[in-house]
Amino acid sequence: MWSKLWRFKEGVTICCGLLIVGVILQLSLGSISWGLFAYPVNLIVALVFCVLLFAMYALRKKIYLFLFLQTYYAAVPTLFVVVFMTLIMGLTRQVPETMDAQDPMGFTYMLRSWPFVLVYFYMAVILGLVSIKHFLLLNFRQIPFILFHLGLFVVIVAGTLGSADMQRLTMNTSKETPEWRAVDNKGEVYELPIAVTLEDFYIAEPPQIKYVSKVHVITEKGLDKHYQIEVNKPIRVEGWVIYQYSYYMDSEQGMVSVLELVKDPWLPAVYVGLILLFMGAVFLFVNASSKEIKCREI
Amino acid sequence: MSWSQFLIFAIVSMLLWMVGAVAAWKDKTKYAYIFTSLGLLIFFSYIVGMWITLERPPLRTMGETRLWYSFFLPLIGLVIYSRWKYKWILSFSTVLSVVFIFINILKPEIHSKNLMPALQSPWFAPHVIIYMFAYALLGAAFVMAVYLLWRSRKTLVSSQEMKITDNLVYVGLAFMTVGMLTGAFWAKEAWGYYWAWDPKETWAAITWFAYLIYIHLRLATSKNYILPLWILVVCFVLLQMCWWGINYLPSAMGTSVHTYGS
Numbered sequence: 001m002w003s004k005l006w007r008f009k010e011g012v013t014i015c016c017g018l019l020i021v022g023v024i025l026q027l028s029l030g031s032i033s034w035g036l037f038a039y040p041v042n043l044i045v046a047l048v049f050c051v052l053l054f055a056m057y058a059l060r061k062k063i064y065l066f067l068f069l070q071t072y073y074a075a076v077p078t079l080f081v082v083v084f085m086t087l088i089m090g091l092t093r094q095v096p097e098t099m100d101a102q103d104p105m106g107f108t109y110m111l112r113s114w115p116f117v118l119v120y121f122y123m124a125v126i127l128g129l130v131s132i133k134h135f136l137l138l139n140f141r142q143i144p145f146i147l148f149h150l151g152l153f154v155v156i157v158a159g160t161l162g163s164a165d166m167q168r169l170t171m172n173t174s175k176e177t178p179e180w181r182a183v184d185n186k187g188e189v190y191e192l193p194i195a196v197t198l199e200d201f202y203i204a205e206p207p208q209i210k211y212v213s214k215v216h217v218i219t220e221k222g223l224d225k226h227y228q229i230e231v232n233k234p235i236r237v238e239g240w241v242i243y244q245y246s247y248y249m250d251s252e253q254g255m256v257s258v259l260e261l262v263k264d265p266w267l268p269a270v271y272v273g274l275i276l277l278f279m280g281a282v283f284l285f286v287n288a289s290s291k292e293i294k295c296r297e298i
Numbered sequence: 299m300s301w302s303q304f305l306i307f308a309i310v311s312m313l314l315w316m317v318g319a320v321a322a323w324k325d326k327t328k329y330a331y332i333f334t335s336l337g338l339l340i341f342f343s344y345i346v347g348m349w350i351t352l353e354r355p356p357l358r359t360m361g362e363t364r365l366w367y368s369f370f371l372p373l374i375g376l377v378i379y380s381r382w383k384y385k386w387i388l389s390f391s392t393v394l395s396v397v398f399i400f401i402n403i404l405k406p407e408i409h410s411k412n413l414m415p416a417l418q419s420p421w422f423a424p425h426v427i428i429y430m431f432a433y434a435l436l437g438a439a440f441v442m443a444v445y446l447l448w449r450s451r452k453t454l455v456s457s458q459e460m461k462i463t464d465n466l467v468y469v470g471l472a473f474m475t476v477g478m479l480t481g482a483f484w485a486k487e488a489w490g491y492y493w494a495w496d497p498k499e500t501w502a503a504i505t506w507f508a509y510l511i512y513i514h515l516r517l518a519t520s521k522n523y524i525l526p527l528w529i530l531v532v533c534f535v536l537l538q539m540c541w542w543g544i545n546y547l548p549s550a551m552g553t554s555v556h557t558y559g560s
Contacts, residue, residue, distance in 0.1 A: 072518030079511045083504055090500045090539075093549040111495060159493065168490065209415055231415035232488045243490055262490040270492065274479055281475035284468055 006068045011077040018122055019081060022115030023105070031101050031112035034164050039265070042161035049157065053128040070129050078123050085116045098185050120156060127153040144283035151276030158273060162266025169261045170245055173198040173215065174253035182261055192261070193220035194237055201247060201257040211244050213257040229259065239263055299347030301361075301406045307344040308368075308399045311337040315372050315395065319388040322379060330388060334376050341369050357426040358417065360542060361406045364398045366427060370434035371395040378438065382462055390441045421484030429477035433541060435470035436509070439463055440534035443527040455523045463530070464516055471509050478502055497550030501540035508533045 001009055037045065060067040068074055089110040095102060099109070106113030131150040134142050169182035169190055178195040197216040204210035213229045219238055227235045227242075234243040245260035314337030321329035345365055348356040356362040375391025378384060442463045446455050481499075482492040493499060512529050519525075544550040 072514050075514045076511060076518055079507055079514060083507045083511065086500060086504045086507065089495070090497065090504055090544075091547070091549050094495070210418070211415055232419045234487065234490070241490060243488075260490060267486075267492075274482060274492070277475060278479050281472040281479070284475075285472040287468075 004064060006064070006071075007073050008077065010068065011071075011073045011075075012080075014074070015077045015081045015119075015122070018118050019115050022113075022118040025118075026106050026114035027104060029114070031106045031109060032114060032117055034112065034160075037161055037164035039165050042164050042266075046157060046161050050128070053125065053132060056125075057129055057132045066129065069126050070133055074126060075130075078119070078126055081119045082123055085110075085119050089116065117160075120160075124153055124156050127156070144280045144287055147276045147280030147283060151273045151278075151280055154273030154276065155270055156273075158266050158269035162264065162270065165265050167261075167263040171196060171259045171261060172256050173213070173259055174250070174256045175199070177253070178216075178218065192240075194240060194261075195219070196242075196259065198255070198257050199226070201255050211247065213244055213247075213259065215257075215259075239265070299344065299351045303347075304344065304406070305403060307340055308403065311341040311344075312392070312396055312399060313337075314340065315388070315392040318372075319392045322385045322388040325385065327383070330379065331376070334372055334379075334388060338369065338373055338376070341372075345369060355423040355426075357423060360545075361402050363426060363430055364402050366430040367434055367437075368395045368398040368402070370431050371398070371437060374431075374434050374438050378462070378466075384462075386445070387438075387441075390445070391438065394437060394441065416488045419484050419488060421480050421487070425477060425480040425484055428473055428480060432470050432473035432477055433537065435466055435473060436534065436537055439466035439470060439530055442466060443530040443534075447524070447527050447531070450524060450527075455527075460516075460523055460526075463527070464513075467509060467512055467530070471506070471513070474506060474509070478506065497544050497547070498540065501536070501544055501550075505533065505536045505540045508536050 001013070056063075056066045056069075060070070088107055092107045092110065094110060095108050101107070101109035101112065105115070107116075110116045127149045131146060131153055134146045134149070167184070167190075169184050169192075171179055171182040171192075173179050173196045175198050178197045180192050180195040182190050182192055184190065195218045197218075198213060199216055200212075200214040202212055204212060211231055215227050215229060216225075217227055217235075217237055218224050221238060223237065227237075229235055229242060229244045231244050234241045236242075241262045241264075243260040243262065244257070246258040248256050248258070250256045314333045318330045318332075318334035318337065321327075321333060345356060348362075348365070356365060371391045371394050372388070375388045378387050442459075446459055446463070449455075481502075485494065486492045508529075512526055512533060515522075515526050515529065539547070
């Protein structure tokens, strides 16, 4: 072992080591607080991560590990532990976002658990290195390969780091009173630059049940417009997406329509990744039906 | 069109598929095509009839998604047959399809006519149809894997046979990826999340990565056939878990927006 060339044994050992490190970190530091990554930390982390990946790629001939990470012998064990950790997540009931994990390993809030995050991080490193390698080689036969790896890399990195900047608030709107305050899931109140007045709320009857809010929106920037919001038909106002969330009758205010306001500044980056994956899938389909997909090993 | 007419359409389709499968065994290629296609046509006309009567695509309940699965299996069987002339593939796809038809006859899981508002989306039909197609392709890959494993005690698996299995997995995974992505775009419009680690999504991720193990392992060790084939069997078990198993999973109960029929 550890004599060149490394094969599955080394790949598996690295993954096991990673899991052990994850467990140690989890037990000593506790679950990860993604809130610490709020802008601009996440942007800096993302840039540093990309620079480091390029550096690792450049040093691949000096440091054998970096070369090894681009091989199937590293990829297969990584996928195994990714499946393993995700399987634990699928078999463990997850607590709501507002709560902390209920077990020492953090498995009841898997997205904040060190072993899970480290394994996905390791996969992101491999995806990044492999993307760089094939991007620089630019072999057209490898297009689905590049699209899949780069797409998944972008989705994981932007999705994870971007989650720290995501805002998800609910606003109770009623007739004749403009509302600009909204609360998050912890009950904290935010004052927004958007004021919403409910003009009408109704439930359309069968065959197609619909919940419809007609609203009047005014913003600090001077927007003054009337909209209709339905389930599946959100509106977009100055970086916020406004969804129909719920409704209730209030003895004083009358009908109250609850709207959900979501701001996710990293969404365009995630969508770039999703579209890369989509194109990768299309190419994979075309390629698979025409010729054998082969990938050269180093 | 309603579930009460299902029995007639199903029996006629099954008989036609069986005749097609027998014709394929006996190297009567032309009849295999004709009868299988006729069966598909009749089965599909039932789906279309349901679609019109329900005034929505029949995709909401387990019973309705099984309808598509029963349809896609012989279709994929036919495609594979036309490409590689495997005489047994139509028998296998017919048997699998018949299993799902029988489940539907014995436990149709009937439902109301209305779609809940979150499902009234242009993404809904493509999301479920593409997923059912992926499930059917990966089901065909599973059938292939079981057949090759069973036969491997006597005859060696050929590289040509592995190539067919690989292609089924590639195309199945391509469809599964598109199915997941349409789900992500839809979820963003309906709930504001593109991926929320809802139990169904978690299991979809497990299944997706599990099939990627197969693909990477095949590329890493192109001469080893038995281990990848066993992995394919496990993948299919995970796929069943993702499709309907989570409805019975304690960790997922009552927490998924994907729970069928409620």
